[in-house]
Amino acid sequence: MKNILFFKLSIYFFSLFLILVSVANANDPLSLTLKETIERVLKNNISISVQSYNSKINEQFIFEKEADFDPTLDFEFKFGEETRQSSSSSSLSDAKNRNQDYDWDFSVSQKFVTGGDYELSMDNNRNRTSSSLTSLNPTYSSDLALTVTQPLLKDFGIDLNKRKIYIAKNDQKISDHQFTEKVIDILTEAENIYWDLVFSIEDLKVKETS
Template sequence: MCGLVSPSRSWSEDVIPPAPLEERHKAVSLADAAVRALQNNLDISISRHTKESRLTDIVVEQAKFDPTVSVNGQYLRTVDPLNRPVFGATGFQLNRITKLDQRNHVLSVDAATKPLDGGTVDVSYRPARNSVNQDLAEGFLFNPAWTGGLTLTFNQPLLKNAGISINPTFIKAAQKQCGRRTAHFRDRVLTVIASVEQNYWELVFARENVKVAQAALKAAEELLANNRAKPRQESCLSSMCSRPRPPSLPEWNRS
């Protein structure tokens, strides 16, 4: 006769109990613990990025006084039919359509800066080249013709934004904000380091306390074992002392 095994029992026999987790011990120094705490602390990361953004604000405010250079080029070509004679080129004959091909090349170089006193200095150089087609070139004295112009402009406000002590105000404000964020970042770092150091030594104290407690437990177990063994020894001695002695033989039996 075959017996049926209940499903719950068969399923329970197939279940493999989980293996016990092995304890992992790794020696970590106080410096390593502090470095790991600083690397994985979210407040430290936020404070670091905030401090870097304040440094960027200083660069942005200082960039307002940086010099700038711009270069622009222009090319213009115009072709028109002549409706009047050109001296030295067409004479007085206009029997056919003659075109006037003009080409203009212009280059502009501009450099500007803003000093700390609030003024502006601008230097601009603008060379140009003008030419016409070769069949009419004899009617022009210079072909191509070159022209150029140099301009220096200086503007200085007398009341508003005038003076070296006024214009760097935003730079100084950005530096103050950066210093405040740097101090806040340093405070957060020192707080985390102090907390890690305190927890580290508390852990060391707890582990040493466990060792002391284990040693005390071992000593107590040994003392308990000794105390339990003493009554047995005393009972054995008392039983040996309470045994009756055998009767002594008479003198004549001894011989």
């Protein structure tokens, strides 16, 4: 793995060397300062770009694991209609009864870092009928329920349930450290090549004038 990385870096720095040489030997030479060289390396180096994306991916992975403990809100709406023949109707108007049901349900649930969870739900119903035998029309009903669960043995504990977050954060730190090391190594090598080239050009000028 180290040999492959060294080979890739060698190819890159050799390419950088050729670019600088071509700039120096051009008919209209373009001055390239050390700062501009570093900026170009940071912008165009593939290894730095890949490592920076790895850091962003690990950061997003932390958000995903922390989102496991975010509350979840659910809403459901249902409508139903039923028409049936009435066997005890006293008039033609009651020969058929039509019932309309409206249901709208809310619920919110969330996981605890201790391993438990809760769910708060509210079920609502509205019923309307065409029957004249019903004294209260339409009718409404609501049910409110709260459920809380907490395991006492298996899956109990903050560290156990947040282990994926801890792992993701450690991976992020490692990725950031590797990114910093890679940038330092590449910029150091680029600076060395830059000054080697500068000294070579100056040495060539001295030899040409002597």
